[in-house]
Amino acid sequence: MQIGELAERFDLAPHVLRHWEAMGLLTPAARVSGRRRYTRDHVVRVLTIIRAKAGGMSLEQIREMLGAYGLAERQALLQRHHAELEERQRELAASKALIEHLMRCTADDFTQCPDYRRIVEGAVGLHDHGQDGCLV
Amino acid sequence: MQIGELAERFDLAPHVLRHWEAMGLLTPAARVSGRRRYTRDHVVRVLTIIRAKAGGMSLEQIREMLGAYGLAERQALLQRHHAELEERQRELAASKALIEHLMRCTADDFTQCPDYRRIVEGAVGLHDHGQDGCLV
DNA sequence: CTGCAAGTTAATGTCAACATGAGGTCAAGC
DNA sequence: GCTTGACCTCATGTTGACATTAACTTGCAG
Numbered sequence: 413m414q415i416g417e418l419a420e421r422f423d424l425a426p427h428v429l430r431h432w433e434a435m436g437l438l439t440p441a442a443r444v445s446g447r448r449r450y451t452r453d454h455v456v457r458v459l460t461i462i463r464a465k466a467g468g469m470s471l472e473q474i475r476e477m478l479g480a481y482g483l484a485e486r487q488a489l490l491q492r493h494h495a496e497l498e499e500r501q502r503e504l505a506a507s508k509a510l511i512e513h514l515m516r517c518t519a520d521d522f523t524q525c526p527d528y529r530r531i532v533e534g535a536v537g538l539h540d541h542g543q544d545g546c547l548v
Numbered sequence: 549m550q551i552g553e554l555a556e557r558f559d560l561a562p563h564v565l566r567h568w569e570a571m572g573l574l575t576p577a578a579r580v581s582g583r584r585r586y587t588r589d590h591v592v593r594v595l596t597i598i599r600a601k602a603g604g605m606s607l608e609q610i611r612e613m614l615g616a617y618g619l620a621e622r623q624a625l626l627q628r629h630h631a632e633l634e635e636r637q638r639e640l641a642a643s644k645a646l647i648e649h650l651m652r653c654t655a656d657d658f659t660q661c662p663d664y665r666r667i668v669e670g671a672v673g674l675h676d677h678g679q680d681g682c683l684v
Numbered sequence: 685c686t687g688c689a690a691g692t693t694a695a696t697g698t699c700a701a702c703a704t705g706a707g708g709t710c711a712a713g714c
Numbered sequence: 715g716c717t718t719g720a721c722c723t724c725a726t727g728t729t730g731a732c733a734t735t736a737a738c739t740t741g742c743a744g
Contacts, residue, residue, distance in 0.1 A: 416690065426691085431732060445740065447691055456659050467643025471731070483656060490651050497644045504640065507603025508633045515626050520619060523592050552720065562721085567702060581710065583721055607701070 413450045422458055429458070436475050437461055467497055549586045558594055565594070572611050573597055603633055 419426045432438045433448075438457060440448040457478070464474045473493065480486040510531060519525040555562045568574045569584075574593060576584040593614070600610045609629065616622040646667060655661040 414691075425733080427734085428732070430692090435731090445691095447740080453659060456665055460659065463643055463646050466639040467647070468640075483654060486658070487651060490647055494644065494647050494651065497640060497647065501637070501640055501644075503602040504604075504633060504637055507599050508630065508637075510599050511603070511626055511630050511633065515623060515630065518619060522622070523589060523596065529592055550721075561703080563704085564702070566722090571701090581721095583710085 413454075415448050415450070418450045418454065418458065421455070422462060424458075432458075432461060432471070435471050437471060437478060467493070468500060469493060549590075551584050551586070554586045554590065554594065557591070558598060560594075568594075568597060568607070571607050573607060573614060603629070604636060605629060 415426045415429055419429055429438060433440060438454065438461075441451050441454070442449050460478070461474055464477070465471075469477070473489075477486065477489050477493070480489055513528060513531060514522055517525045517528060519528075522528055551562045551565055555565055565574060569576060574590065574597075577587050577590070578585050596614070597610055600613065601607075605613070609625075613622065613625050613629070616625055649664060649667060650658055653661045653664060655664075658664055
């Protein structure tokens with residue numbers, strides 16, 4: 413398979429695959445008269461990269477993970493990334509809850525809505541260390 | 549409240565707040581001898597920005613949302629962003645499932661693990677339009 | 685043989701979201 | 715009155731992940 417076909421399968425531009433290769437994420441198996449030839453393994457690898465990106469990993473992190481051929485090393489990386497994903501899920505859920513509240517809020521300027529302020533102020537440790545109303 | 553204090557509350561660098569202001573996300577209420585003075589409203593606004601960013605919105609999107617003072621207009625934006633968040637949640641869940649599988653996989657090179665390949669190939673529409681084993 | 689589409693490398697451009705640095709202002713304390 | 719520290723503006727640098735362009739080669743159709 414040549415670069416164009418592989419790229420099209422995943423709706424990528426060919427230069428993206430070259431870029432990933434330059435970043436050390438992809439290693440083309442062979443060249444036929446200077447052109448990259450990809451195998452089924454590469455398909456799996458590209459999919460892995462795409463999925464990992466969708467999960468918020470940087471190319472650098474993905475490179476590490478793909479480069480970690482030792483079982484133990486890889487599992488440690490996965491462990492870390494799994495924790496990151498859960499953190500992201502929590503953040504997403506919080507943002508979504510906020511948005512859902514805003515969607516129900518009919519105030520014209522939502523930053524004035526008392527419910528909103530309660531939620532948002534509870535979200536971070538904002539325990540009001542300005543002790544009176546004089547927060548000019 | 550001055551910029552340093554506000555920034556410190558959210559563990560931000562002051563120049564980030566100035567940047568957000570330059571991008572039209574924040575409008576300082578007043579200047580006292582050239583210096584920005586922030587009110588409680590700004591605290592709410594900063595928190596809103598932070599939460600929105602955590603939810604994956606770009607500064608541009610946030611600017612739009614904060615600028616949309618009409619109820620209807622805002623709700624439309626929120627609707628869209630809510631859908632985006634759900635899409636992200638699905639992606640995150642898929643990535644997490646993949647990682648969880650990888651954590652259980654004891655193969656030395658996980659791209660060779662049949663279970664993994666099944667999952668990953670099912671994930672995208674990869675209905676194998678290379679019709680035989682000759683995918684060189 | 686002649687195009688022409690699709691491949692190649694290498695260099696450079698883009699974009700968002702800051703980060704950093706230069707050079708200046710201002711109020712408080714000694 | 716002089717230093718110190720937090721603030722100011724304006725300009726430029728950085729980073730990550732590509733996108734674009736230029737100049738060239740290759741494989742195949744007609």
